[in-house]
Amino acid sequence: DGGITQSPKYLFRKEGQNVTLSCEQNLNHDAMYWYRQDPGQGLRLIYYSQIVNDFQKGDIAEGYSVSREKKESFPLTVTSAQKNPTAFYLCASSMAQLYGYTFGSGTRLTVV
Amino acid sequence: KQEVTQIPAALSVPEGENLVLNCSFTDSAIYNLQWFRQDPGKGLTSLLLIQSSQREQTSGRLNASLDKSSGRSTLYIAASQPGDSATYLCAVTNYGGSQGNLIFGKGTKLSVKP
Numbered sequence: 001d002g003g004i005t006q007s008p009k010y011l012f013r014k015e016g017q018n019v020t021l022s023c024e025q026n027l028n029h030d031a032m033y034w035y036r037q038d039p040g041q042g043l044r045l046i047y048y049s050q051i052v053n054d055f056q057k058g059d060i061a062e063g064y065s066v067s068r069e070k071k072e073s074f075p076l077t078v079t080s081a082q083k084n085p086t087a088f089y090l091c092a093s094s095m096a097q098l099y100g101y102t103f104g105s106g107t108r109l110t111v112v
Numbered sequence: 113k114q115e116v117t118q119i120p121a122a123l124s125v126p127e128g129e130n131l132v133l134n135c136s137f138t139d140s141a142i143y144n145l146q147w148f149r150q151d152p153g154k155g156l157t158s159l160l161l162i163q164s165s166q167r168e169q170t171s172g173r174l175n176a177s178l179d180k181s182s183g184r185s186t187l188y189i190a191a192s193q194p195g196d197s198a199t200y201l202c203a204v205t206n207y208g209g210s211q212g213n214l215i216f217g218k219g220t221k222l223s224v225k226p
Contacts, residue, residue: 006155033214042218043201058213090155092214097143097205098163101214103156 002027004104006091011109013078013085021076021107023091029102030095032074036060037088037106046089049074078109086111114139114206118217125192126225133187133220135202140180143205146214147176147187150199159200160187192224 004025013019023032034046045058049068063082068074074093078085091104115138125131135145144163148156160169160176162185168177175188185202199221203214 040218043203043214043216045213048213088153092156100144100146100158100161101203102158103148105155106153108153 006104
């Protein structure tokens, strides 16, 4: 079955620590996206990538970094510069605007 | 700047009732509109995708309409069931701007009582 796999499902970060969230897709989609979801605020775009080795900042990129070395993978690193990282993180992909978006099952990150 | 609004924020109905969820957007220059369902603690499941040139899409008990000129979409759920309880999100893709960026509403939380 084609889809998007996010791991881990739950992640705990200590103060000052960097953590990396994994996102892998086997849909052969060109574009991949990271969104953050907070209660009452809806989903906000962090980073997106249209092709391998290229990515763009979204609306709330500060404190985050990404890489796109392979078409299938788009990992997100939450750095210590992100002061309020506790949230639900969703990865998505699309072949083209015409076909809409597919989302993963999410990673819940909590600062301890 | 595109803004997407969903009304109501929460809705509780008895099982079997037909219901309508509303979505409005401020900029009519959209590429398409997508309705999603989200269960608590889960990812988003795509329900229906409407291209800007289309008026409606149907899937089973779900029907979504789009009126681009007035900036509105509705999601109609027929004969609601307790399993329909979830948060429903609508999102639009704009022409231009961040290529392919989905802009979301905050969702309508639906509860269907047995």
